[in-house]
Amino acid sequence: MRAYFECKIAEGKTKIQALLCIMRRLVNIIYSMMKRKTAYQIPTKREESKASA
Template sequence: MSLLNFQLDSMPGIDLVTASALIAEIGHLRRFPNANKLARFAGIAPVFFGSGGKGKEHKSKQGNRALHALFYNLAVQQVQVAKGSKLPRNPVFHAYYQKKLKEGKTKGQALVCIMRRLMNIIYGMMKHKTAYELPIIKEKEVV
């Protein structure tokens, strides 16, 4: 598996070092039949605690913590507004983050939503060996 096969560094916030760390922590993508399994491996998917048909989903403290930290840092970078600029680094993720905050989620919960979306995108990029393309957003979505 070569770093050149994947185009992870085409996404804003992912440089050569981060891409290498992601590939090293994930390993062979064949181990994960879908993005949900990879999210569970990284500790991003919620865990159900309950018994007798009752219970709640809680934040997972299991999984690969190094991979979890990589996705957390990447999520923070996606929603940051660069110093001296009023434009966010990734306007699509910034708009999604603001939407989650308006829905009543805490900042931490909104970041987990970003992490999960990043997981799906990166899984797809690695599986299909494609580059990241910044989606076009409508004017009303920009905050």
């Protein structure tokens, strides 16, 4: 998440806007887990690069 935060800051977002992006991302992950009834799986490097693209 730290890298995602720093990426958003580099895009020109304020710290609050970057935090809101992280919160939104976490909410999406939690919602997906609840909907699919699955446990959290740490993304691999390949999945992280797809998510940031």
